[in-house]
Every structure is written in structure tokens, then in C-alpha cells.
Amino acid sequence: MLQQKFNSITYRITGLMFLLVGFTVVLLIYLANVQMAHIFQEYLTGQSQGMNGHMMGMVSRGMMGAHEEWFLSSVHESLKWVGFGIMIGGLGISYAFARSITIPLRELGQAVKEIEQGHLGKKVAVKSKDEIGQLAATFNHMSEALSVNNRLRQRFLADAAHELKTPLAIIQGHLEGMLEDVIAVDKEQLSSLYDETVHLNGLIKDLRDLSLAETGQLTLEKCPSDINQLISKILYMIQPLADEKQIVLQAVLEGQLEISVDVGRITQVLYNLLTNALRYTPVSGQIKIATSSIQLPDQGGVKITIEDSGQGISSDDLPHIFDHFYRADSSRDRRSGGSGIGLAIVRQLVEIHGGKVEVDSILGQGSRFTVYLPAHESITKA
Numbered sequence: 416m417l418q419q420k421f422n423s424i425t426y427r428i429t430g431l432m433f434l435l436v437g438f439t440v441v442l443l444i445y446l447a448n449v450q451m452a453h454i455f456q457e458y459l460t461g462q463s464q465g466m467n468g469h470m471m472g473m474v475s476r477g478m479m480g481a482h483e484e485w486f487l488s489s490v491h492e493s494l495k496w497v498g499f500g501i502m503i504g505g506l507g508i509s510y511a512f513a514r515s516i517t518i519p520l521r522e523l524g525q526a527v528k529e530i531e532q533g534h535l536g537k538k539v540a541v542k543s544k545d546e547i548g549q550l551a552a553t554f555n556h557m558s559e560a561l562s563v564n565n566r567l568r569q570r571f572l573a574d575a576a577h578e579l580k581t582p583l584a585i586i587q588g589h590l591e592g593m594l595e596d597v598i599a600v601d602k603e604q605l606s607s608l609y610d611e612t613v614h615l616n617g618l619i620k621d622l623r624d625l626s627l628a629e630t631g632q633l634t635l636e637k638c639p640s641d642i643n644q645l646i647s648k649i650l651y652m653i654q655p656l657a658d659e660k661q662i663v664l665q666a667v668l669e670g671q672l673e674i675s676v677d678v679g680r681i682t683q684v685l686y687n688l689l690t691n692a693l694r695y696t697p698v699s700g701q702i703k704i705a706t707s708s709i710q711l712p713d714q715g716g717v718k719i720t721i722e723d724s725g726q727g728i729s730s731d732d733l734p735h736i737f738d739h740f741y742r743a744d745s746s747r748d749r750r751s752g753g754s755g756i757g758l759a760i761v762r763q764l765v766e767i768h769g770g771k772v773e774v775d776s777i778l779g780q781g782s783r784f785t786v787y788l789p790a791h792e793s794i795t796k797a
Contacts, residue, residue, distance in 0.1 A: 432509035440501050519547045523554055536562035567738070575622060582615040621756050628763035635677040635767065642717055642788075643668040643706060645678065649685050650704070653693065660698050667705040672717050674790045680764045681788075687757040688721045688784050695725040695782075715790040716770070722783040728776035736774055737762040 522539045529537045538555045541548050589608055592598030627633040650664055657664050692702045702723045709718045728736060737758050765772045769789045776782035 432512065436502060436506075436509070516547065519543075519551060523551060526554065526558070530558060530561065535565050578618055579615070582611040582618075585611050586615075618756075621760055625756060625760050625763060628760070628767055631767070633680075633763075633767060635680060637675045637677050639673050639675050640678050640681075642672045642674055642676075642681075642719065643670075645682055646685060646704060646706065646719075649682060649689060653686070653689055656690070656693055657702070660693065660696070660700070662693060662696055662699070663701045665701060665703040667703065669705075669707045672706055672708055674717055674788055676768060676788065681768070684761050684764050684786065685719070685721075687761050688786075691757060692721055692723040692725065692782070692784075696723045697725065700724040709787070711787070711789055713789075717788045717790065719786040719788070720783060721786075722781065724781045727778040727780050728774070728782055729778050733774065733776060737772075 526537045541551045
């Protein structure tokens, strides 16, 4: 225990500074004593030049009177006491200085132990603006991030369990009814069960893709593709859905924009964004998709905007719109509001392509999603 105590950085810094101060004081006292004797000897020699021959002989033989000896002894003794006082003061100052460094470090160590025990969100006081204070501030940010990520993880698991439970419960209920002859085994019922299994399989696939994307393990198969052709194909696929709600799909596509992307993944991104716009755009509304070439910091790129005339997103919900299973309207279920991970997948797939996605919205006026994708190859315009 004693050895561990003296291994503390407090005592090591204190000892190091005390040794430095002690060595300096001893050296100064030694030099002062030697110099004092030498200077005093020269002083007496100078004074003796005006004295008689007998006194000059005494000085020349290095003899000093009792008063001179007492004076030098007093000076030497005073220097020793002054040096001792400086060393004691240096020891106290060194200890206080060392504690000013080690106390914040000790608090950080204790906070790390609490986080290790599962008490996430623990913070320490930032008492300075030096390196120790910066370390404490960085620790606080890390602790807050760990707490937020833990809450998101718990929410993700709970929401995933809920989303998986719903179709499984429907399938189980129908099968039990069929086994007990309560529900007729006909094509309509089997079709309903098939739809639920398709939804369940799609949800599991989305969860797997999202997990792989977040851990950087999702493999991309990139190839040069015309982004406008991809958009045209998706618009053709969703046109029947738009016709059901009498929604006008407007495309403003700029020439031929060829970039290197994983066609399947980018198709999923655009499909998710467009179906999301369809879901929240009222009857007789309008959805506009536009493309244009842009210049990114290192290379060229493509900007894709999808703007709808829907209900919009509130400012409180906007920062969380790309979170897992987040729905701006918590009353919506998976049938009316989707599974809640479509936009989370959009963000991950765009980011692993080296791009980014942004959203702007005004409640009651609509939303605009903007996707930026790097070209990786030069953009060719018709």
C-alpha cells in the first residue's frame, strides 16, 4: 500500500520539483559561502593598505579578528536558514502544484470506473482551460455520446422487437384460426399470410443491411451509371401508386449525369425517398425530383432533390428524422407510416457512397430531401 502511494504521480512530481529546488538552494548556498569568504578577504586586504606594517602582516598571513570571524559565521548561518526556508516553501508549492494536476486526473479515473460499471453519462467538472481541462471536456463529450448511443441501442432493440412481433403475431393468429377451423383455408387468407411473410422478410433484410452499413461491412458493387436513367425507371415503377392518390410526379433531369455507384443500393435510396414522399403527400399533391451536376471540394458530383407538397416535418422532429424507427407522428403504425427504418437506411447507404443527405421542411408546406453523391469519375453532360 505504501509503495502504491509513493508511485502516485503527486509524490513523483513533488519529489522531482523538491530535488530540483533543493539542489539549486544547496548550490547557491555553497557558492555564496565561498564567494563571501573570498570577497571579505579581498575587502580586508584593501583596508590593510592604509594600516601599519604589523596589521598588514596579520592580513597577509590570512588571519582575521574575532569580529570578522563572527560576521562571516553569521552570514553563513543566515544563508543556511534562508535555504532551509526556501526548500520547505518549495516542497509545499511543489505538492500543491502536483495536486492541481493529479486531482482532476483522479476524478477522471473515478468517472471512467463508473462508466465501466455501466453508469453512462457521468461527467466531471472542467476547472481549467489547459490540457487537463480539455481532457475533461473531451471525456464529458464522450460520456454523453455513450449515454445517447446506449439509449438509441435500447430503443432500437425495443422497436425492432416490436416490428418483428407484429407480423409474427398476425401469422400465428391466422394459423391458429385455421388449425381450429375458425378461419377458412382459402386463397384470400393464404394471400394475407404471404403478404405478412414478405413484409417480415423485407424488414429483416433492411435490418441486416442497416447493421452492415453502420459497421462498414456492406459491400458495394460500383459501376458507371446514368443517375437520370435510374430515376426514370423508379418513377415508372411508382407511377401507379401516384395515380391512386392523383399525385403529379414531376422530373427535372439535367442532361446525362454519369457517376460510379452501386446501382441496387442507390435505387433503394431513391425508391425509399420517393415512396416516403408519396406516403405523406395528400391527394392531388405534387412531388418534384430534380438532378444537377455540382462541384464538391475534391471532385465533381451530383445533387438530387426530392420535394413534396406534403404535411411537412416539425422543427422538433427534423433532427431525428434519420434515426432508427423514428416516426414524426408516433400514432402511425407500420401500415400507414412504414417500418421507420427507411430513412435510416437512406442515410447509411448515401454515406458509404461518400455522399450526404439533408432535409429541409416547413410544417404544413412540405419537405425537401437533398442527396449529394460524388462522381468518382468525370461527369458527362449531353
